[in-house]
Amino acid sequence: MKTALISGITGQDGAYLAEYLLSKGYNVLGIIRRLSTQNIERLSYLNIADKVKLLDGDILDLSSLIRILKDYKPGEVYNLAAQSFVGTSWQQPILTSNVTAIGALNLLEAIRLVDPSIKFYQASTSEMFGKIKETVQSETTPFHPRSPYGVSKLYAHWMTVNYRESYNMFACAGILFNHESPIRGLEFVTRKVTYTAARIKLGLQDKLSLGNIDTKRDWGHARDYVKAMYLMLQHDKPEDFVIATGRTTSVRDMCEIAFDYLGLNYEDYVVIDKELFRPAEVEILIGNPSKAEKYLGWKSRTTLEEMIKEMVEADLKRIKEEIKG
Ligand code: NAP
Numbered sequence: 441m442k443t444a445l446i447s448g449i450t451g452q453d454g455a456y457l458a459e460y461l462l463s464k465g466y467n468v469l470g471i472i473r474r475l476s477t478q479n480i481e482r483l484s485y486l487n488i489a490d491k492v493k494l495l496d497g498d499i500l501d502l503s504s505l506i507r508i509l510k511d512y513k514p515g516e517v518y519n520l521a522a523q524s525f526v527g528t529s530w531q532q533p534i535l536t537s538n539v540t541a542i543g544a545l546n547l548l549e550a551i552r553l554v555d556p557s558i559k560f561y562q563a564s565t566s567e568m569f570g571k572i573k574e575t576v577q578s579e580t581t582p583f584h585p586r587s588p589y590g591v592s593k594l595y596a597h598w599m600t601v602n603y604r605e606s607y608n609m610f611a612c613a614g615i616l617f618n619h620e621s622p623i624r625g626l627e628f629v630t631r632k633v634t635y636t637a638a639r640i641k642l643g644l645q646d647k648l649s650l651g652n653i654d655t656k657r658d659w660g661h662a663r664d665y666v667k668a669m670y671l672m673l674q675h676d677k678p679e680d681f682v683i684a685t686g687r688t689t690s691v692r693d694m695c696e697i698a699f700d701y702l703g704l705n706y707e708d709y710v711v712i713d714k715e716l717f718r719p720a721e722v723e724i725l726i727g728n729p730s731k732a733e734k735y736l737g738w739k740s741r742t743t744l745e746e747m748i749k750e751m752v753e754a755d756l757k758r759i760k761e762e763i764k765g
């Protein structure tokens with residue numbers, strides 16, 4: 441039985457990846473940091489909380505990572521742990537750098553010291569392209585990050601490349617464009633929109649405050665994207681891949697899709713709050729996934745419309761259950 445270790449298992453991608461690896465027959469381990477309250481809602485939502493083994497540790501604590509690798513000997517490590525919200529990265533740039541940049545280095549170092557044959561996946565991001573240098577971004581597009589989060593991810597990305605080149609480690613990075621789901625954090629714009637639109641539909645709220653709705657993103661479904669992570673570690677050599685749909689949509693049009701689904705007009709509810717604009721913005725992203733299609737046989741399956749429908753329905757159901765108590 442193959443054993444995989446996931447850092448960030450309590451997050452959106454960690455939960456879907458755990459579900460996928462379990463379906464492949466893996467023994468799935470996850471690093472869980474000490475919090476004052478337990479945080480396994482997403483694993484419970486997918487009905488897998490009792491199927492994975494959760495291990496105490498922290499991406500900031502090298503000795504905990506070394507202990508886990510020595511004790512449990514995973515063959516694959518997926519580094520999904522991060523302070524992943526771009527907005528917060530301006531409020532907490534040092535915390536973001538410690539977790540998102542140095543955290544990845546801690547895990548690479550732990551692998552190098554304990555067993556450099558362990559395969560390593562780094563969760564890189566389209567935010568590294570930032571102020572884009574090419575209309576459509578691929579593995580060869582130059583980077584220009586626009587936030588402390590993007591800069592931290594770029595450090596982790598190059599460390600992954602460097603450990604591959606320096607120590608011949610099977611270390612690879614997936615440059616993933618935005619991906620969402622019903623278990624996306626409420627602070628991210630898609631979920632903020634589907635959750636608030638559902639509350640408006642149920643008469644619990646009458647306005648949705650947003651920042652810059654003219655930005656555009658290449659949105660896919662997290663359930664599709666975690667499969668690409670797995671495929672990268674099964675590829676015959678460690679390489680980096682862009683994972684995207686190849687379609688870009690504005691926040692405004694995504695709102696329209698969500699409200700339309702509920703029979704509402706978004707223009708009647710959305711208010712623009714300048715406080716929600718970012719100090720530096722990534723105006724538009726659109727990825728070219730052809731390398732992943734060619735070498736991994738991976739393709740995004742879920743359309744934005746299908747995903748938003750799934751998210752709105754899940755939010756309606758959850759809110760109704762909350763009301764019932
Ligand atoms: P997420 O929902 O924010 O999950 C982040 C995870 O990191 C959580 O499990 C969190 O644990 C964990 N974490 C934070 N600080 C930690 C620490 N000090 N030690 C150990 N774990 C820690 O993010 P996501 O959307 O699943 O994304 C997964 C990864 O992919 C992240 O690295 C993100 O930056 C990257 N990424 C995401 C996207 C996207 O569109 N979703 C695109 C490209 C790249 P707690 O639950 O305890 O907070």
Ligand code: F7E
Nearest residue numbers: 524526565566567617618627628629650651652653655716
């Ligand atoms: O913003 C605009 C906002 O926070 C998308 C993370 O997973 O994907 C994610 O980063 C866009 C931005 O995601 C609001 O200004 C307008 O232009 O959903 P988001 P993100 O910043 O693209 C990348 C690939 C990652 O790697 C990150 O970890 O929407 N926007 N109004 C808003 N955004 C938010 N959150 N809230 C608003 O009210």
